[in-house]
Amino acid sequence: MKALPGDTSSVVLRFAPNPNGPLTLGHSRGVVINSEYAKLYDGKVVLRFDDTDTKVKPPLSDAYQWIEEEYGWLAGRPADIVVRASDRMPIYLEYAASMLADGHCYVCRCPAAEFRSFRESKEDCPCRSKDASENLSDWKSMNDGVLVEGEAVVRVRTDMTLPNPALRDWPALRIQHTPHPMVGEQYRVWPLLDFQSAIEDYAQGVTHIVRGKDLMDSTRKQTLMYEKLGWEYPETLYWGRVKVHEFGGFSTSSMRASIEDGDRDGWEDLRLPTIQSLRRRGFDARALRDFWVELGITQKDISVSMQTIESLNSRAIDAVAERRSFVASPVRLSIEGYESVAVDSPRHPDGEIPGSRGWVLGGAIYIQKSDSVSSSLRLKEFADISISDSKADVESLDRSDNRPIVQWLPEGMAREAVLFMPQGEEIAEVEGFLEDFELQVGQVYQLERVGFARLERLAQGGGAELVWLHS
RNA sequence: GCUCCUGUGGUGUAGUUCGGUCCAUCAUUCCGGGUUUUCAUCCCGGCGACUCGGGUUCGAAUCCCGACAGGAGCACCA
The missing domain is CATH 2.40.240.10 (Ribosomal Protein L25; Chain P)
Structure with a gap:
């Protein structure tokens, strides 16, 4: 594997899946690469459950244990630290309030479509000029349930004239009244990925992030936020999108739908690219490890064949299979x-x-x-x-x-x-x-x-x- | 439309930082052969690639410009 950039004297990595289903072959890349780097540098891996969406990709309560166990199987050892975003909500909400107070964020009450046109035309939305006390009172209304889903969102104040439209006053927290399977209805405001991840990476002392290049703009968004807080963003590496000839992509949501529709028998269905299915068939974790390490972390979008994994697996199991x-x-x-x-x-x-x-x-x-x-x-x-x-x-x-x-x-x-x-x-x-x-x-x-x-x-x-x- | 990323054999990958030692590495697939009382494993051999066009240079996979192709983000998903 390529050397990690930057200071590698005490490496902290993280693997952050959404527990909306068990791990897939696609996730195994993240487990393997992060855990192998941790081994190489004698560092740690934080297994973080990014379970802050209760509506679009709701968490599956069984998935937490599944993923923790699957992580251990793939990596050959358990994760060093396990955290659930849903357990850390007070911290995120506290940071949100203080960033609102400091003027780094504001509560935007524009309908989504309206803000979209401001973003396109590089214009400030009217909410942007509200002062801190107004923002704080809107924040209270969000948390009290006075404002309901879709009526307000907290944005990070960046710059509406930034060349990259994705970075212009990006959304950090939104209102969700759907109950969360683990923490119920305690919270009405939930952070979005970029905000939650930014805070938690800092809190855990993450030094290196290895993520898909679809999250490149996430890095840029979060870097803007880190600058406001005077924090230093971790070293970040990216890999490209992977497809497997035999399976196509690895959408957990669509697999979940295929199970609910009865097209598949469950997460262990032989036709699904889940780790459960692969283990059920008898794949050895070493084959998956060798496979992802061999691929490395190039930014090319690739389409690979199961044949390669199978060949590595034959090598791993031939000597022990009667x-x-x-x-x-x-x-x-x-x-x-x-x-x-x-x-x-x-x-x-x-x-x-x-x-x-x-x-x-x-x-x-x-x-x-x-x-x-x-x-x-x-x-x-x-x-x-x-x-x-x-x-x-x-x-x-x-x-x-x-x-x-x-x-x-x-x-x-x-x-x-x-x-x-x-x-x-x-x-x-x-x-x-x-x-x-x-x-x-x-x-x-x-x-x-x-x-x-x-x-x-x-x-x-x-x-x-x-x-x-x-x- | 805006922003960004990537282009090496069938599939992946090394080499691109600091141009020559690259008529380009390794793995896998495929083809041929060997070992084997499995069509497995193992061993040997072979086919096969720098997206294109300009430029810089004595010399370019490597630097510059352009084109083309593929992908991603611009979500109150992760």
Whole structure:
């Protein structure tokens, strides 16, 4: 990773998600980059919940615990400090009042559309000339509920003639009467991102901010505010927008909507790019870490492929994933003369995991339907066979030619199983048999000739449920 | 419209600060080969790029100007 600019003697970084849902693959970039920099510089990361919007992106009360846990999983260690903006409201409101008193802010009662035209024409709005006592009394009305949603907003007094329209007297706090899921109806005035974040970064002693470049104007807005308060703004780095070919963007709001509409089964839905879904499938946090570190923090807008992450994941898990046989769409073949023969297959072909999987043959075996079109096959780790009329005849125990090697299962080792695979808008259910050898729920196995999958459920004496990871 | 950011192979990325050592790094994909009783892993090899046009210079991926392309902000979202 590139060196951080500025003084790095005691680095404080922060990761500030909105808890309006669990973390997505997109958020994982922020977790990884910030936590890796903290590791590199022996610094700290503040996990801050930016939960000051009760209306457009309302917080989800479960998401706080989810995110804290997901952060720990991704970073490999918990966040050093955890704060909720909603717990820090008194501080923000106090700063607002004092900035109003000092003339750094004013209460603007123009309707949004009206202010927009002032901004465009670089004209002062009438509220701008109010004195401090008037502003303070309007502030009181905002907090008392005399003024209702949309009737007033606190603005930071910058300069209406600034070339960048986004910076002209930007809004700092607004009225929200919708109750907050964590703190209820205690507050009627809530800070907006730029104000809340500016204050909290200062309060936490944040030294470096790494954020999306869509927030570049945020930096500029906040820098103007810091100048008024005589504070020094943290060093700031930016990354560009990321899309993943397979998923597109990572809008938490639209995922939430798709779940509420019933198009998705929940945050763990295999088709969603949430950390929950990725973990459910069996991704290793190391793969995500390696991926984001490799990408670095360039300001280019990029579109990456899950293939890259999958490749890193294979490397991370191959040595620890035991092999198992999975026979999709099984075809039953009878086999004679080998009823009590034992077959041993390694748990891992390179011996990374010592030991073997022991089978006893019995009188019938299963092979994949797609393999059964061939009349001569080699059953892996066992024998060359020829197939006719649902019967397998052993031709040789040793490998005698170059016939295809296939995975298979003796009837006695075959456990009914279904493999769930996300395929575009659908979740395919591949039915078959899974090798019933020391199966452990939660484990990721490599299904020979199929790919990696995580065992999710094992019904008592019944079927197994697997979720697809990748090939 | 205003403001801002970015343009290196299919996808990412290094190099751009202080122009030459860059006929451009690495990863991944793809193609070929090897190891392997998995179409996995591993190993080897290969294809493939500096957006375009001017300018400065002995020399430009690197500096300057312009064009073009992509993206973002101008929300009482984060």
